[in-house]
Amino acid sequence: xxxxxxxxxxxxxxxxxxxxxxxxxxxLPLGLDKGQNQIKGxxxxxxxxAKIELGRQLYFDRxxxxxxxxxxxxxxxxxxxxxxxxxxxxxxxxxxxxRNSPVSYNRILxxxxxxxxxxxxxxxxxxxxxxxxxxMAFTHDDCVKRLxxxxxxxxxxxxxxxxxxxxxxxxxxxxxERAIVTGPSPFxxxxxxxxxxxxxxxxxxxxxxxxxxxxxxxxxxxxxxDEHPMSDSAKRGLEIFxxxxxxxxxxxxxxxxxxxxxxxxGIGLTAENPDLGRKLGEGEEPKxxxxxxxxxxxxxxxxxxxxxxxxxxxxxxxxxxxxxxxxIVDPEKADVIKQHIPTDKIKPLNLTDQxxxxxxxxxEACTGSFPPVERERLPQE
Numbered sequence: 001x002x003x004x005x006x007x008x009x010x011x012x013x014x015x016x017x018x019x020x021x022x023x024x025x026x027x028l029p030l031g032l033d034k035g036q037n038q039i040k041g042x043x044x045x046x047x048x049x050a051k052i053e054l055g056r057q058l059y060f061d062r063x064x065x066x067x068x069x070x071x072x073x074x075x076x077x078x079x080x081x082x083x084x085x086x087x088x089x090x091x092x093x094x095x096x097x098x099r100n101s102p103v104s105y106n107r108i109l110x111x112x113x114x115x116x117x118x119x120x121x122x123x124x125x126x127x128x129x130x131x132x133x134x135x136m137a138f139t140h141d142d143c144v145k146r147l148x149x150x151x152x153x154x155x156x157x158x159x160x161x162x163x164x165x166x167x168x169x170x171x172x173x174x175x176x177e178r179a180i181v182t183g184p185s186p187f188x189x190x191x192x193x194x195x196x197x198x199x200x201x202x203x204x205x206x207x208x209x210x211x212x213x214x215x216x217x218x219x220x221x222x223x224x225x226d227e228h229p230m231s232d233s234a235k236r237g238l239e240i241f242x243x244x245x246x247x248x249x250x251x252x253x254x255x256x257x258x259x260x261x262x263x264x265x266g267i268g269l270t271a272e273n274p275d276l277g278r279k280l281g282e283g284e285e286p287k288x289x290x291x292x293x294x295x296x297x298x299x300x301x302x303x304x305x306x307x308x309x310x311x312x313x314x315x316x317x318x319x320x321x322x323x324x325x326x327x328i329v330d331p332e333k334a335d336v337i338k339q340h341i342p343t344d345k346i347k348p349l350n351l352t353d354q355x356x357x358x359x360x361x362x363x364e365a366c367t368g369s370f371p372p373v374e375r376e377r378l379p380q381e
Contacts, residue, residue, distance in 0.1 A: 005380035006057070011152045015159045020050040028255075030224075031188030031299075031368070032106065032181055035255030040111045041122055045171050047178060054156045055176025058169060060375050063150075064143055065136035067092055072129070072173065076104040078373055081303030082180060087311035091135040098275060100311035103304050105370065106297055108178040109256045115293045115309045116278040117262060126173035127166055140166040152379025182299045182368035186234065189224035190365075196221055230365050237362025240355055246323075247349070248298075248359075257298035257366065264292035264340035266328030267308045276340070277309065292340065302364045316360045324349045324356060 002010065014020060023046040028036055058064060062071040075089040076082050082105045084090075089097040099115055107113070113125035129135040130143050144166055147153045157164035161171070196218045199207070208215040230238075240246040253259050262278040277293040293309040307313040313322060322328075326348035328337060351359070 002377065004377070006152055006377050007380060008151050008155065011155055011379065014053070015050065015155060020053075021048050021160070023048055026108075028108075029181060029368070030184035030192060032109070032255050035109045038109050038255065040109060041174065041178065042108075045123060045175060047175050048160070050156070050160050051172055051175040052179050053176075054153075054160060055172040055174065055179075056373065057153075057156075057378050058173050059176050061378050063146055064130055064138065064169075065092055066138040066142075070136050072104070072126075073375065075101040075129075075135070078370060078375070081300060081305075082370070083304045085305060087306055089135065091129075091132070092137045095134045095137075097134050099309050100306060102294075102296065103300075104177050105180045106182055106256050106299060107174075108181060110260055112260070112294075117294055118278070122174040122177060123167070123170040125170075126177070127170040130166075130169075143169070150379050150381060156379075180370060180373070182370065184224070184228070185299065185368040186225075186228045186230040186365040187238065187362070188368070189221070189228045190230045190235070190238075193221040193225045231361055233358045233361040234365035235362075236355075237358035237360070237365075240351070240359050241362050245349065245351070245355075246359060251295045252298050258295045260295065262290055262292045262294050265322075265346055266337060266341055267293075267312060267322075268310050269337055269340060270328055270330045275310065298363055298366050300367045300370075302367050316363050317356065320351070320356045320359050324351050 026036075026039060026042065026047065027033070028039075059072045062068045062074070064071060070092050075084050075091075077084060082103045083101045087100060089099065089101045091097065102113075102115060107122050111121060113119040113122055114128075119125035119128055127140065130138050131140055144164060147157070147169070148164055154164060157168055157172075161168040196204075199218070204215070204218065207218065241248045241252075251259050251261070251263060264277070268274050276291075278291060296304075296307075301307075302316060305314060305316075307316070307319050313319050323346070327341060327346040330337065
């Protein structure tokens with residue numbers, strides 16, 4: 001709480017409160033809570049308020065880049081769906097990468113990171129951009145030296161971790177990112193209400209009499225759908241998404257609506273030197289779902305345009321059109337496409353215009369709120 005740069009006195013008072021160092025018990029919000037037993041990373045890196053707050057400061061601090069112009073938030077900003085509405089990430093000196101910035105929310109349900117899964121953990125991912133010459137263009141050693149020169153950071157690392165190392169920078173940022181989760185969406189409230197959807201007034205009267213606890217659950221679910229309604233179009237889109245007609249759950253499945261696997265869906269494959277994403281390692285047996293680009297979450301996807309690993313599709317309707325036509329169609333590159341795309345995954349859907357609009361409406365109904373986050377308050381020099 002407060003305004004302006006964080007003073008040393010404020011940081012010391014924060015660190016002196018034992019409650020800020022207690023390991024937090026994690027409870028995911030409605031919808032995501034179905035993945036409560038799929039939480040990643042917190043056994044090795046427990047979450048505390050002090051660690052989350054330190055990670056927040058680092059996430060928004062441009063001093064982690066060589067010229068103090070780029071922070072994590074500059075490619076993964078809360079105002080733009082925890083990504084950026086640019087086709088590619090933009091780093092120091094306006095340098096541009098070749099991939100779209102992935103979202104940094106709901107990472108608590110994900111282990112391997114980046115579009116190609118090259119980082120084995122969120123901690124490893126968090127420090128990768130610092131030393132990337134196109135992104136933050138620093139070295140890990142020099143980043144640590146700069147943070148050591150700022151007393152507020154030095155005090156926090158010593159209290160929370162015992163020392164300031166680049167690994168602990170990664171642990172702090174990862175802890176903050178695990179705290180960024182999507183709140184319940186209209187889709188989640190609708191799913192919560194579904195068991196009661198066909199109840200008559202007589203059924204509800206009996207439920208109230210015979211099972212007060214279940215009736216209270218009905219009341220809570222009814223309040224949710226009344227305050228966060230799904231449109232009829234979105235409900236039709238739900239049936240397409242989860243049904244055979246759309247087949248979207250071949251990849252977009254589970255509490256976070258992603259299988260966390262890697263696939264080629266044709267995007268970019270017809271380029272002269274295509275970006276192939278995750279490649280099989282030496283001696284690794286070919287296996288479905290481990291070659292290509294990571295399946296992104298559908299949760300709050302309406303906020304994170306443009307889409308695909310190369311940011312080549314600008315709207316959700318363009319995404320639907322891509323799948324509706326059966327992916328990339330290029331007779332001259334047919335062999336390349338066939339080599340990388342599973343024939344059982346990508347095929348024409350033959351959706352009508354109304355069905356395509358319904359599918360977009362459903363994806364928009366998967367939008368939940370994010371926790372409010374302070375962006376400006378950082379340790380002073």
